[in-house]
Amino acid sequence: MSIRILQLHKRASYEYKYIQDKYALSSDNKTFALADGTTQSFNSELWAKIITTEFVKSPNFEPLNLISQFKGCVQAYKDEMISFSTNPAKASLERAKQSKGGTATFIGLQINKENSVDVISCGDTNLFLLNSENKIKTFPFSDINSLDANNHFINTEVLLQNHIDKTFFKHTSIKCNQNDTIILATDALSRLILKKPDNITELLNIQSFEHFHDFCIKKWEGKELEEDDISAIIIPIDDSESIKLFCPPNNFQFPKEKEEEFIPASLTKGKLKQNSTMEMNEIRSQFNGVAKDMYHVKSKLNLHGILLMVTISLLIVNMLMMYLLRPKTNNSISEKPIIENVIKSEKPIQEKSIFRIIKDKLFGSSTQNEKKVEEKEKKQ
Amino acid sequence: MHDIRNLTISSTNPCLLVYLIDQSYSMSEQFGNASHNKAFEVAEAINDIIYEVGLRCIGSGGELKNRFEIAIIGYGKEKNSAQSGWEGQLAEKWVVSIKNIFEYPLGQENDKPIWIKPYAEQNTPMTKAFENAKRLCNDWINWGNHRDCHPPIIINITDGEATDAGSSFSPLINETQQIKQLRTNYGSVNILNIHISSKAGDKSLFPNETPSIDRFGKLLFDISTPLDENMIRIASQKGYRINNGAKGYVFNGNASDLINFLNIGTPQ
Numbered sequence: 016m017s018i019r020i021l022q023l024h025k026r027a028s029y030e031y032k033y034i035q036d037k038y039a040l041s042s043d044n045k046t047f048a049l050a051d052g053t054t055q056s057f058n059s060e061l062w063a064k065i066i067t068t069e070f071v072k073s074p075n076f077e078p079l080n081l082i083s084q085f086k087g088c089v090q091a092y093k094d095e096m097i098s099f100s101t102n103p104a105k106a107s108l109e110r111a112k113q114s115k116g117g118t119a120t121f122i123g124l125q126i127n128k129e130n131s132v133d134v135i136s137c138g139d140t141n142l143f144l145l146n147s148e149n150k151i152k153t154f155p156f157s158d159i160n161s162l163d164a165n166n167h168f169i170n171t172e173v174l175l176q177n178h179i180d181k182t183f184f185k186h187t188s189i190k191c192n193q194n195d196t197i198i199l200a201t202d203a204l205s206r207l208i209l210k211k212p213d214n215i216t217e218l219l220n221i222q223s224f225e226h227f228h229d230f231c232i233k234k235w236e237g238k239e240l241e242e243d244d245i246s247a248i249i250i251p252i253d254d255s256e257s258i259k260l261f262c263p264p265n266n267f268q269f270p271k272e273k274e275e276e277f278i279p280a281s282l283t284k285g286k287l288k289q290n291s292t293m294e295m296n297e298i299r300s301q302f303n304g305v306a307k308d309m310y311h312v313k314s315k316l317n318l319h320g321i322l323l324m325v326t327i328s329l330l331i332v333n334m335l336m337m338y339l340l341r342p343k344t345n346n347s348i349s350e351k352p353i354i355e356n357v358i359k360s361e362k363p364i365q366e367k368s369i370f371r372i373i374k375d376k377l378f379g380s381s382t383q384n385e386k387k388v389e390e391k392e393k394k395q
Numbered sequence: 396m397h398d399i400r401n402l403t404i405s406s407t408n409p410c411l412l413v414y415l416i417d418q419s420y421s422m423s424e425q426f427g428n429a430s431h432n433k434a435f436e437v438a439e440a441i442n443d444i445i446y447e448v449g450l451r452c453i454g455s456g457g458e459l460k461n462r463f464e465i466a467i468i469g470y471g472k473e474k475n476s477a478q479s480g481w482e483g484q485l486a487e488k489w490v491v492s493i494k495n496i497f498e499y500p501l502g503q504e505n506d507k508p509i510w511i512k513p514y515a516e517q518n519t520p521m522t523k524a525f526e527n528a529k530r531l532c533n534d535w536i537n538w539g540n541h542r543d544c545h546p547p548i549i550i551n552i553t554d555g556e557a558t559d560a561g562s563s564f565s566p567l568i569n570e571t572q573q574i575k576q577l578r579t580n581y582g583s584v585n586i587l588n589i590h591i592s593s594k595a596g597d598k599s600l601f602p603n604e605t606p607s608i609d610r611f612g613k614l615l616f617d618i619s620t621p622l623d624e625n626m627i628r629i630a631s632q633k634g635y636r637i638n639n640g641a642k643g644y645v646f647n648g649n650a651s652d653l654i655n656f657l658n659i660g661t662p663q
Contacts, residue, residue: 027405027460055451100457104497104508108446108453163400166632238397242405272407277464279489279534282527 016196016251018042021218021227022262023245026235029271031263035060036201036246037119039067042256045126046074047248051140051201053118053168057109062092062117062171070123076133078181082174089171092117116172122199130191130252137184139165141205143198143215144189151212155185159209162202197250203243207234218247224261399581399625402545406460410545411490411535412448414441415524416480416511417553419471423515424554424593427647433591434513437552440589441467442509445496452493459494466490466531467511470524474517475559477524482512489531521557525549525570532577532584546579552589555611564614571618582623587643588615599646601630601637606646619643 024034035052037060048067052059065088075081097113099106120138127133134142136155139162144152156162167183191197196219200208208214214234221227234240404410422434429436445465452462466489469480479489484499500508532547560567577584590612599606601622606612619642622630630637 025405027407033454102497103503104449104500105453105457105459107503107507108449108459108497109457112450112453159400163628164632166634238401241401242403242407274461274492275539276492277490277535277538279531281530281534282489 016253016255017257017259018251018255019221019247019249019259019261021221021245021247021249022260023228023231024263024269025242025244026269027242028244028269030268033060034244034246035063036244037063037067038246038248039064039071040248040258041071042258044074046071046123047125047199047250048121048123049140049199049201049246049248050119050121051138051244051246053120056118056170057112057115058092058095058097059117059119061095062169063119065091066119066121066169067123070121074123074125074133076123076125076135076186078135078184078186081135081184082179082181085169086174089174092171114172116170116175118168118170120202121169124197124199126191126250126252130193130195132189132191132197132252133186134189135184135186137167137169139163139202139205141200141202141209143200143205143208144191145196145198145215145219146192147194149216151215152189153209154187154189156205156209159206162205162209191252193252195252197252199248199250201244201246203241204245204247207240211239219249221261224263227261228263396582397543397580399545399623400628402581402625404462404545406462408540408544409462409464409492411464411466411532411541411547413466413468413528413531413547413549414444414480415477415521415528415549415551415553416441416467416469417471417519417521417551418469418480418514418516419519419554419556419558420515420517421519421554421556422471422513426591427594432513432515433554433593434515436591438509438511438513440552441511442507445510446507448493449497459497461492461494463493464490464535465493465496466528468524468527468531469514470520471518472514472516475520475523476517477520477527480511482510485510490535518558519553519556520559521551521553522559522567522570524551525567525574529570529574529577532574536577536579542579544579544581546582546584547577548585548587549574550587550589551615552591553615554592555590555609555615557611557614567614568618575620583620585623585643586618586620587645588619589645589648590615591647597646598648599644600635600648601641602644603638603641606644608646612646616642616644 018040020038020040022031022034022036022038024031028034035054036049037052038047038049040047048070050063050067052061052063056062066085069084069088070081073084075084097109099109120140122134122136122138122140122142124132124134124142134154136142139156141156141162142154144154146152156165169179169183173179198208198215198218204218208218217230221230231240231245235242402408416437418434422437423432425431426433426436448463448465449459452460454460467480468477468489470477472478479486481488481491483501485491485496496510497508501510501512503509528549532549535541535547557564557567571586574584574586590608592608592612594608602616605616622637622641622643624639627637627639627641
């Protein structure tokens with residue numbers, strides 16, 4: 016099996032060159048180091064690179080000696096040329112931040128003969144040892160709460176002030192067997208493994224950058240893994256010397272988020288109303304126009320209502336009249352004789368319209384009138 | 396709801412800070428034993444906090460990451476009015492990203508940028524300020540991916556004497572209760588109150604019990620939300636003695652401590 020180094024920068028950093036986790040290793044003397052430069056300190060990735068390289072060059076497992084060794088590296092960190100921003104407000108921030116120095120966590124190990132491993136650590140970068148029976152040993156933290164409670168970091172200014180003592184470091188020696196595997200992981204990944212140890216199997220099966228990328232994205236999207244730089248060094252306890260690096264290729268970068276300005280709609284609308292008298296007048300006149308139209312519609316609706324009522328009333332009267340003044344028929348006569356009567360009558364029976372019936376009732380029937388006229392003529 | 400311990404405030408998942416600043420006439424009174432007045436203390440505190448936030452957002456290459464968006468609502472500068480408290484080129488804005496805040500400061504004092512000047516003018520329409528904060532938070536939560544972000548944090552800095560809340564303060568209490576209903580996938584909106592007083596007294600930072608100051612102090616304590624689990628964890632990690640259930644209430648202190656309680660990536 017090969018030694019594998021897995022790295023992916025956080026999405027907010029966009030490009031791999033901004034990753035603040037740094038590693039160094041020497042396959043010759045089987046020494047490995049991993050440091051996590053902290054987000055909020057100044058040029059922390061440079062400080063992380065300096066201390067990992069220094070450790071691998073000259074491994075030291077005695078805390079006081081290592082403190083002194085790292086203290087000697089501070090000048091290299093300070094010698095880095097910094098050009099401040101031309102914006103005075105930002106330059107003020109940069110100066111303030113620079114004065115606080117660079118900060119990183121650190122874990123270093125060396126595999127000795129007879130498979131004993133020396134480890135020294137400061138901060139929340141963790142070691143996991145997986146044996147052939149799939150049992151996991153951890154160092155220095157075995158649960159999330161103790162990892163989260165860590166408050167030790169290696170800061171350049173604090174080093175110079177001699178405020179870092181041996182209590183900042185944890186040191187141990189672990190006995191390993193052939194076919195065991197060691198994993199060094201920075202804090203976000205360590206937290207994930209401590210929370211769900213099954214994740215370690217998935218991690219060990221990763222054989223390409225694409226696979227590692229998919230693993231991180233899946234865990235980020237599932238909110239299981241903190242959005243942070245993710246780094247792991249997988250070290251098999253065998254004689255393998257080959258190293259595989261699974262890190263983003265040169266053309267890889269996460270998309271930059273759109274810089275859209277958030278404008279609170281509810282408050283902005285309110286402000287416009289208050290500020291613009293012209294707009295207020297326009298809105299008022301439009302409102303008056305709408306009110307006028309509404310009035311017209313309303314009055315037309317009233318007229319329509321009245322007309323509708325009159326029509327309905329007329330219909331009802333009509334129907335009543337039809338009912339009251341319907342022609343009287345003899346129910347005892349069957350249909351057939353009526354037909355005969357129709358045929359036999361000398362004059363065709365005129366169907367009386369409703370108006371005719373009303374007229375007859377009011378003024379008498381036309382035949383009666385004709386008779387009256389004849390009688391008058393006879394008398395004369 | 397997601398585990399807030401897995402959330403880092405970043406430019407992809409920013410956090411909204413809403414400052415409500417009392418600019419009423421009573422702020423012209425002396426602050427405790429200090430030689431300056433309360434308005435001066437508030438302006439200085441806001442400028443310091445913005446600077447502290449900037450320190451947590453600037454990268455090694457000098458680029459400011461938009462990890463925070465900040466709103467300042469001033470109340471009492473004009474009668475019965477709560478308006479955006481930004482000045483100068485930011486005057487028309489309600490919410491400004493940290494990147495733009497450092498592009499447009501009002502000026503520099505003692506080699507540090509400033510954005511806010513002290514004002515002590517009219518009455519204290521605190522209810523109106525909370526009403527604006529509620530509308531602003533609601534709009535912010537429903538915008539873009541903000542439901543997957545840290546819930547907004549409202550920080551009210553006042554001497555406590557609201558003039559638009561009646562004698563029972565019920566309109567003010569009602570507004571704050573409505574604010575507490577607003578939430579992202581990581582929890583509900585936080586309300587913190589910084590009570591500055593003319594009375595000289597011991598600084599009280601995030602207490603668990605009602606302070607025995609005055610009825611305004613009690614009101615501010617009551618409307619404050621408890622600090623969330625993550626804030627308490629980070630605070631304890633940094634050596635603060637804060638217990639579970641501690642309320643977001645500060646007496647005669649400032650809120651720069653609060654910035655230390657937020658997970659903005661590894662500190663130091």
